[in-house]
Amino acid sequence: MYRALRLCPDAIVLPPRHGLYRDYSRRVMEILRQVSPLVEQISIDEVYLDLTDQVTIWEEATEIARRLQARVKEEVGLSASLGVATNKLVAKIASDHDKPGGLTVVRPGEEAAFLSPLSVRVLWGVGPVTAEKLAEMGITTVGELARRSEEELRAHFGRHGVEMAQRARGIDERPVVTDHEQKSASQEMTFTRDLGW
Secondary structure (H helix, E strand, C coil): HHHHHHHHHCCCCCCHHHHHHHHHHHHHHHHHHHHHHCCCEEECCCEEECCCCCCCCCHHHHHHHHHHHHHHHHHHEEECCEEEEECCCHHHHHHHHHHCCCCECCCCHHHHHHHHEEEEHHCCCCCCCHHHHHCCCCCCCHHHHHHHCHHHHHHHHHHHHHHHHHCCCCCCCCCCCCCCCCCCCCCCCCCCCCCCC
């Protein structure tokens, strides 16, 4: 905020309304839990929903996603970006693919093809430093990463290289976890001037 106000001193800054945000989040989560008990809330506005026990054919999952989007819009007044996929990794990337309010469906067996043209930065665990090291190896897209052997990536990145190779191929076996232990709580405070810490 300090930098934003330096760049635009006439900006109008509104105070956050965390209670209101939590209320909207709670309302959306109630709608999701009516569809499946397997809801993993990652943040105030991000969630994984496991529909495995609710569907028998793939198209049913897509139809449930469409209905959920419509309900959230109608009952809460918010748009929701959704990704429908066979695992959490691909669903998360798919949900980010068409924002705001998009619905991206990645059918079983199409995970690697969907991910292939995307920047390696979409993968969990690939930050600026890792992306730079990958670029030095000639790897900038997920497809280029997927074509490298796990042995080569292990030699450069250790165990993290093997994990990146799996993610680049659209493989993610993490289950939806309904309960998370809270490890920490934090609160930020912005001062009117930069304290130079």
